[in-house]
Amino acid sequence: MDQMMPPTYVLIHGAAADSWCWHLLVAELRARGHDVVPVDLPCDDDTAGLSEYADAVLTAVGDRTGLAVVAHSFGAFTAPVVCDRIPVELLVLLGPQIPRPGEAPGDWWANTGYAQARQEQDARDGRAEDDMAGLFTNDLPPALAAEVFQRTRHQAEKPFGDPVPVAAWPEVPTRVLLHRDDRFLPADFVRRTARERLGIEPDEMPGDHLGMLGHPIELADRLDTYWAERPGAAAAGRD
Structure with missing residues (x-):
C-alpha cells in the first residue's frame, strides 16, 4: 500500500441503522492512515428515497x-x-x-x-x-449486540418503492463479500444472487449480518487487499 494512492473509504450503512455500525472499522482504517467517510443516510425521513440517499453520500464525500x-x-441499493x-x-458490497x-x-424479496x-x-x-438477536447479531458479544438494537432507527418506507435509478450496473470494479454466519442474508443465498445478478463469485469472511462490528480488523485487511488489487492499482503505484 505504501507505493499506492491511499483510498478514501466511503461507508454506506443498511436499513434502520446509522454510521455507528461502522465505528470499529472506522477506527481501524483511520489507524492505518486512511480517510474514511461513514455516511448517515436519511432513513427516518419519510420523504427521502434512493436519490436522496445518494445525495447524502455525495454531500458527505464532497470533493x-x-x-x-x-x-x-x-x-x-444506494451504492450503484x-x-x-x-x-x-x-x-x-458487504453482506x-x-x-x-x-x-x-420492495420487489427484491420476491x-x-x-x-x-x-x-x-x-x-x-x-x-x-x-429471535431477532439470533437473526442479526448471533456472532457478537452480548453487550455489543444489545447496543445494536438500542441504536435501531425508524426506517421510512419510501425508498422501498423507488426503482434503482440507473440504467445499467456502473462500470466500477465490484467485489462481493459475504459473512459465513449471516442468518438474515444466508451465505448460500448471497452467493447465488451475486452469481446471477453480477456474475461475481463472492468472497467470504466470518461474522453475522453485522460482521463489521464482529471482525473489523479482518474486514479492514480485506478492503485494503481489494484496493491493492483493483484494476489500475499497479499503474497508480508507479506514478
Whole structure:
C-alpha cells in the first residue's frame, strides 16, 4: 500500500441503522492512515428515497477522490446510484441485498426468492422467527449486540418503492463479500444472487449480518487487499 494512492473509504450503512455500525472499522482504517467517510443516510425521513440517499453520500464525500465505496445490506441499493454520479474506483458490497438496475427494493424479496432461502436457513439453525438477536447479531458479544438494537432507527418506507435509478450496473470494479454466519442474508443465498445478478463469485469472511462490528480488523485487511488489487492499482503505484 505504501507505493499506492491511499483510498478514501466511503461507508454506506443498511436499513434502520446509522454510521455507528461502522465505528470499529472506522477506527481501524483511520489507524492505518486512511480517510474514511461513514455516511448517515436519511432513513427516518419519510420523504427521502434512493436519490436522496445518494445525495447524502455525495454531500458527505464532497470533493474527495480515490473513492472506495463499501455498502452494507440495504445500502447496496444506494451504492450503484452513487457510482453512477461520481467517479468511484472500487465498490465493495458487504453482506448485500444485490439489486438490479430499475428494481424497487420492495420487489427484491420476491424477485430473489428470499423467503424460501430464509426458511431453509431457519430450519437448519432451528431458529425461532421472532429471535431477532439470533437473526442479526448471533456472532457478537452480548453487550455489543444489545447496543445494536438500542441504536435501531425508524426506517421510512419510501425508498422501498423507488426503482434503482440507473440504467445499467456502473462500470466500477465490484467485489462481493459475504459473512459465513449471516442468518438474515444466508451465505448460500448471497452467493447465488451475486452469481446471477453480477456474475461475481463472492468472497467470504466470518461474522453475522453485522460482521463489521464482529471482525473489523479482518474486514479492514480485506478492503485494503481489494484496493491493492483493483484494476489500475499497479499503474497508480508507479506514478
